[in-house]
Amino acid sequence: MESMNIITPEEAVNLVKSNDEIVTGLGCSEGRSFMESLHLVADKVENVSVTNCLPMNKFDFMEEKYKDVFFINGWFYSPAVRALHRNGNASFIPNNLHFAATKRLAHKQPSIYVGACSAVDKHGFVSLSMGNTYEKRMMDAADIVILETNKKFPRTFGDVDVHVSDVDYFIEADYEVPELPHVESNEKDKKIGQYIADYIQDGDNLQFGIGGIPNAVAAALYDKKNLGIHTEMLTSEIAKLAQAGVINGSKKTLHKGKIVTTFIMGNQLLYDFVDDNPSVMVLDGNYVNHPSIIAQNDNQVSINTTLEIDLTGQCASESIGPIQYSGTGGQADTARGAQDAKNGKSFIALYSTAMIRNKETGEREERSKIVPFLTPGAVVSLQRNDVDHVVTEYGVAELRGTTVNERVERLIAIAHPKFRNELWQQAKELNIIGGDLDAIYAEQR
Template identity: 35%
Template sequence: MTAEQAVALIPDGARICMALGVAQPPAILAALAARAAAGEIEGASLYYLLSTSVAGHTVLRRDLRHRLRPISLFHSAVERAIDVEAAAIGDRDVDLIPVAFSRVPRMLRDEVGVDTLVTQVAPPDENGDFSLGTNVDYAHGAARSCARVIVEVNRHMPRTGGNGTIPLSAVTAIVEHDRPLPEIPSAARRPEDEAIGAIIAGLIDDGACLQMGIGAVPEAVCAALHAHRHLGIHSELMTPGLAALMQAGIVDNSRKVNHPGQTIFTFAMGDRQFYEFLDGNPDVAAHPVDYVNDVAVIARNPNMVSVNATLEVDLHGACNSEGMNGRQYSAAGGQLDFVRGASASVGGKSIIACHATAARGTVSRIVPRLSGPVTTPRNDVHIVVTEFGAADLRGKSLTQRGEALIAIAHPRFRDELTAQLYARRSGL
């Protein structure tokens, strides 16, 4: 049916699960936005992670918020821009539910009770099953619990192996719309990124299993790994940098205990060549996020190394990876899932990375106290890396942790941080 016919099936008050990232369906979302603009739907809510401009230009428009209420589980640049605009006119920020990525499918099913899934899929196979392609994540669970499953079939969506299909019998409406997937350009790398990448690469042994985030630092780490051998991948996010390691033979997944020989992920973002690499590739497999990000599943692979970014680290090692200047910047995502999974792995390492400074060098990211929420508690943090070195916090007292972190802070802030460290009278 048409996108307009499909969204007409969504009732007032619907709790809609919108796909993550590149799987957000442009035709369906445009039709839903038009329906809201015409006053034909009221009281609906949108639950989602990591929106793109596809959603930003349609269902997340500010003028529609009284009919389509956005509830983010992980902010992107779209929500940050909306919040800036809202502050200027005295409107409300985009609301957010704090939740670990691994728990999102259960939360959407049991606590929110989403009733409608909208997502892009690859064309059906010979059995009529649709591949969720780049985005198995929480869409897989939603497709099995929602009363309405509305799919936008796009021939540009890669078909991925693993456990990421929707059977035809579960689908309520099919919209056909071919449009190239959004492409995420590689981040421009600065000298600090290259320095951090080299330090982290030096902490990774041959045969390790990797989890990487997105951005300049993970790309710099991947670029610095080209002398390594027999690496594996078990990552919530699959990126072009990780794909390049597979194509170069550096990642062969031969040392993995769980899914040996295969790269495992739950969602992917990149460019057209990257999507072509994923399409029908038997060496990669996409699985639901409540499996990929399960701490016990992550820990099955020995020498698991997680690499995640943060915004600031306090002198005891706690990390704020989601809030800046009193505003939500991103969210917890799967950071703590992989911090704990890597820590539970035999020989595993959890690495948190950040530039030593922000705001063009005027602000230290190593701070006496966090200015936002604790994303990764001090109890869980293992290794912190800046361009000035690595601080291994395991087995260190609060004072020793502070000293180790000050040693990797920017030199211009070290005296001030040292004074703050020794002025504290307790561990709080």
Template identity: 45%
Template sequence: MNYKEIYNQKLLDIEGVLSKIESGDSLVVGMAAAEPVGLLSNLHLIKDSVQDVTVVSCLLLMEYEYYKHVDKEHSPFRSETWYLGNYERALFKEGKATYIPNNLHMAATDLMQARRVNIYCGSATPMDNKGCMSLALGNVYEKDILEHADMVILEINENLPRTHGDTVVHINDVDFLYEYNAPLIEVPSAEASEVEKKIGEFIADLIENGSTIQLGIGGIPNAIAQFLTDKKELGVHTELMTEGIVDLIEAGVITNSQKSLWKDKCIASFVMGTQRLYDFVDNNLAVEVHRGRIVNDPYIVAKNKKMVSINTALSVDLTGQVCSEAFGHQQYTGTGGQLDMHRGAIMSEGGKAIIAMRSSVKNDTISTIVPTLAQGSFVTIPRHDVDYIITEYGVAHLRGRSLRERTLEMIRIAHPNFRDYLKTEAEKLGFI
């Protein structure tokens, strides 16, 4: 079979691709570094010919012209997201976007039971001589949506790395393609502050040799990597593959040799970082990208012995309720895979679930440890699921503890400026 001929029959220019989008369509696009830059950069060109096209996204990394034409109703485009990046957050604050509550491993499944997905558009590598392309940098929800959408459009970018795992898409399963060789979106690692380094040191003390770890992105995860250099035979099972993981692999710390699941391989559902990271995962048999439905399933996560999940939070109350996604009722990010990984780690044999955060913000004027969560706050991790809470002042192990014990532990790791206040409030609430 001549796959190149089939490819050419399905190949369109960007105008041809845009002509496939109709009023009322639900358009799901690839996530983060896997977003289809060409389509999104040109989507505004059809603003006068469509109405109520819903763009479903997750952590968009670039500013696009079509944002100017988004509104909740009677507009060319609507915006819905599973996780607010900077650009979706700006739309949300203006009342022009809405959030889809989700646990990441169920994001695609839940969306598809709620509505019909008319079009999926994501990025992929050029086709090989077997008719196959790789979804490259993202498979959180991408392949699940792709397999059920009415129409599949792929943006072919020769700069994308070819990743292994469950990223293969065959030309026969694609309706249309277009070529757009844009530079890959790079997200440099955040520099760890002195406070974050202290937190990283506490976390590293909890990680045993032979553990399997999940690291997020930001200063705290980067700080953790700095303090893991004396560890041995760590493994990786993570939602996000980051540059810090590459550092630890090159230092000989991460070997994946002791993993009980996917031995000898790093497992992730999406990749985001700099070109160094993208070059590292390119055709690397020791790295596999699988569906978020699999990677983040708590029961699959739990099959990794000594699984350690490390996530951050915006605020935690004295009983251990964790809010990682909002300020009061104002959505800021999203649940993402935090609760998935957290629960999986708790169920793991010898596992640990860690929530790490600064004890205060805004020059130590606001405590992140609070008597009760602000009114309207969304609980990301319920208090009955919480395990370890860490600040720069120490480690509070709350799992199995009484309300009194939890309260005293949380006050102990709070910023000194707020400990007396928290104790007074705790007494008023009857916690101690």
């Protein structure tokens, strides 16, 4: 086995030069030891960019005092990056997840890639362990590749094997794999979860993520049989369903018998499940999330959530007004892919209302999340042409092939009852439905 070039985190960050573009792994794959030390070179460099996606930690280099040295580019915001955005030293990279690597590389090449990996095996390989959404493509393009080898990270299979000869430097790490706290499902989640579960048939192939609603969907699936998984994110709830025998992939038309994902994030139960498990395939994000690949799974079901939806079906899933909150991720990828699949279905779920602070009074008040038009400046994460089923705690609106008038009727039917009359009135006043269009155009002229 070839020798590994092992360096300390301090030696690693001293490789950074002014104007460098550093890329780190998604979520649990970020290079934690390197990032924890990056602030140590703040007085030696300038104009250094760090590109990340759903970072799990807040590091010292992210502090406001370093904002003139380090700038964050994010494919998907987490709380730490939202704070940096407010400070003026972070910017979002609009993307559909399957294009995250390829479109970014068409614009900018990385100077350094740094990420986490498993311990080296007897054949001289490490596993990228927790994901390959964009990681390998960035490694191939980077001038310098640094991996943090860690025996606590599971060894996974798929497009994640890397030979030590393809890595410039290794950092020996011993931190725990980051875990996500379990989110308990409330009564609204359980109602929404059951509505969706009622549409899922034995043998269906699923994609879903994390949170109260996805967890509630998973909890309602234990009476199903022979389910499959083709998902961007592999979660703890999916592992539990697999261990219970609900998920076995026996009816899959693509990668039969395999759980297919592009990144892993959850708890220790999940990490133990994926470790040395050949039934789990961690594949390149450009492949896993490409709509044309997703569509090769018969009976594919996509389950996602949104923050707000208008009466025609436009979904704002990543911003609150113009303020970036999270990211598009794979919502558009999976919704389109599922609907292109034979017998495929796509679901967008949300609560019917939210408690929003009134800017004038300062008091929180209940407002409908089904609205006549999106909050000004809101980003449309999923255009209305790609919306299939919409679910709240009041039911399911099936929008496939419907007119705008039919969408208004069906979406109002699953809005909170206290807002339904108001929504009907607004739909009429704004000419979303009905109205003398000739007269409107004449007024505009």
